[in-house]
Amino acid sequence: MSANLPRPFKKWGQNFLVDPPLREKIMREMKLTPDDLVVEVGPGTGVLTELLLPAVRRVHAVELDQRMSEYLDPLAAQHSTFTWEQGDFLDWAPENDAPRFRLFGNLPFYISSPLILKTFALRGHLIDAHFLLQKEMARRLAAEVGTKSYGILTVYARLFGRVKYLFDISRNVFYPKPEVDSGFISITFPEVDRISGNLELTLRAVVRSAFQHRRKTLHNSLGAVLPDSFVLGKWLDETLRADAVT
Numbered sequence: 001m002s003a004n005l006p007r008p009f010k011k012w013g014q015n016f017l018v019d020p021p022l023r024e025k026i027m028r029e030m031k032l033t034p035d036d037l038v039v040e041v042g043p044g045t046g047v048l049t050e051l052l053l054p055a056v057r058r059v060h061a062v063e064l065d066q067r068m069s070e071y072l073d074p075l076a077a078q079h080s081t082f083t084w085e086q087g088d089f090l091d092w093a094p095e096n097d098a099p100r101f102r103l104f105g106n107l108p109f110y111i112s113s114p115l116i117l118k119t120f121a122l123r124g125h126l127i128d129a130h131f132l133l134q135k136e137m138a139r140r141l142a143a144e145v146g147t148k149s150y151g152i153l154t155v156y157a158r159l160f161g162r163v164k165y166l167f168d169i170s171r172n173v174f175y176p177k178p179e180v181d182s183g184f185i186s187i188t189f190p191e192v193d194r195i196s197g198n199l200e201l202t203l204r205a206v207v208r209s210a211f212q213h214r215r216k217t218l219h220n221s222l223g224a225v226l227p228d229s230f231v232l233g234k235w236l237d238e239t240l241r242a243d244a245v246t
Helices: 020-030 047-055 066-078 109-121 135-141 152-160 197-212
Strands: 037-041 058-063 082-086 101-106 126-134 162-169 182-188
Touching (some): 020 126, 066 082, 109 135, 135 182, 152 197
């Protein structure tokens, strides 16, 4: 299998999914419909793209590695419903009037946090997102209140959408084999975004302040970003810590 793949670039965290049954399982879990518009992050050689195309209306992919044109250009020539561009997804943005779409990708471990934050920034355009992630990161996003994994990204995920951990993925189904296992998650976003503008800025400041000093009580850690009337009043239990609040 690896003989047909380009040499992976370690600096980009490239790990190709080489297990066909797992690819099919991922597609089933996404519950794709013929009306779906999908944006794929880092399609690589297009093995998952090929499974997306018969099931949805259109797929657009953003790929950093120009070498993948060897695989993606023929795919685009064969399918009028597929387009792709070479570039960094962190710099990508949809048109302002673009319809809501579904986001999908096998995310490189080393840059998963920035990509998740980018996803939250795009939430007004998104129906949902499905990602293959390092298992630790996937578990963190779906963590329960009060657990060690519960952190800033967990809170953001709960503020902006609804996360579901779908299933584990063994490291053995990738080439080259990474050092850790992965997980498959979904993040579903509301049609109407309830958090924006000044409210979002305030909430981000509160969350950052709370988790910078997660061993402190919220009473002590939020004094710099919230008025005393809020921190000391009826809204917060003075004994609570950041990982105990939803």
